[in-house]
Amino acid sequence: MKALLCKTHGLPETLVVEEVADLEPAAGEVVIGVKAASVNFPDTLIIQNLYQFKPELPFSPGGECAGVVLKVGEGVTSVKPGDSVIAFTGWGAFAEQVCADAGVVIPMPPGVDYNVAASFVMTYGTSYHALKDRGSLQQGETLLVLGASGGVGLAAVEIGKALGARVIAAASTDDKLAVCKAHGADELINYSSENLRERLKSLTDGKGVDVIYDPVGGPFTEQALRSSAWRGRLLVVGFANGEIPRIPLNLTLLKGCSINGVFWGDFVKREPQNNIADLTTLFGWMLDGKLKPRISGSYPLERGGEAIQALMERRVSGKVVINP
Known part of the structure; x- marks a missing residue:
């Protein structure tokens, strides 16, 4: 089979496509023929040895995929060869085959x-x-989503609306904000051309926002926190900006x-049953529209490095996928 390999830590241009041996499942494992694998922010970090998980070289990045079960190991009864499935693998999915623990493999909803x-x-x-869970967002509250046009950002916009919140989307260009509007955002802020704090004060009549969803980090984190309402909640999701902010803790007191x-x-890993319950809700919402x-884009395996580079350069609206 072919795989996109990280043989030395570095930027996406160092990745290479090579032939490697077909995979065989151990007990409790499943081998999946990968039809599509999405590119996520951890993929940009893991190839640079900057992520929490550090696989041994060489390895294929790619932590999330969908495909068809090819083989199952001893003791696996949850899926069988021929089943269409989704798997959360951590890494390894940017390849024609990936091996995953059966516990992270779930059946694909029909028609998806x-x-x-x-x-x-x-x-x-x-x-x-x-x-x-972490933000306890309630119906009628106001949600601010930073980096709202990215993969997790757009998901947060849609989920915020599904939970009954008023959603303010913040992004760096008008084109990105147009995508946010199409996915349900109530209000838009271009933080490249507008003052984030002033706009939030105006949009909330000085009350501030109840929940801040922040996958970006950098200078806007503190500005957003200063614009939170009484008993507001800042959700630290990631640092796509590359800068981990230093927050004055007196703000939490005030x-x-x-x-x-x-x-x-x-x-x-820690709460698998709660995760399954969450995914059941989400799949139901997706099927309900x-x-x-x-x-926003799909790439063959040979151009997988370009897909990761596009995400690193923040040129992706929504998600891009690699199709081995």
Whole structure:
């Protein structure tokens, strides 16, 4: 089979496509023929050895895919060869085959396209866990989404609306904000040309926002926190900006607010039953048309490095996928 390999840590241009041996499942494992694998922010970090998980070289990046079960190991009864499935693998999915623990393999809902299925679990799972569990977002509250046109950002916009919130989307260009509007955002802020704090003060009549969804980091995190309402919640989702902000903790005292970390990958491992319940809700919403994943591009395996580079340069609206 062919695989996109990271043989030395570095930027996407160092990745190479090579022939490697077909995979065989151990007990409790499943080998999947990959139809589509989505590109996520952790893929940009793991190839540079900057992520929490550090696989041994060489390895294939790619933590989320959809495909067809080819083989199952001893003891696996949840799926069988020929089943269409989704898998959250951590890495390894940018290849024609990937081996995954059966516990992270779930059946694909009927009628869902492979590209959509591969782009759904991580972004929507992260955003639902963040907003519903860590942020306790309530109907009628105001949600600010930073980096709102990205994969998790758009998911947060849609989930916020599904939960009954008023959603303010913030992004760096008008084109990106138009995408946010099409996915349900009530208000838009271009933080490249507008003052974030002044606009938030105006849009909330000085009250501030109840929940801040922040996958970006950098200078806008503190500005957003200063614009939170009493008992507001800042959700720390990631640092796509590359800068981890240093927050003056007196702000939490003055606002009576909280800062909550969101680590969906560990949540999946520590609380698998809660994750399954979340995904059941999300798949139901998708089939009802409340959630509409945006796929803005697809790449063959040979151009997988370009797909990761596009995400690193923040040129992606929604998700891009690799089709081995």
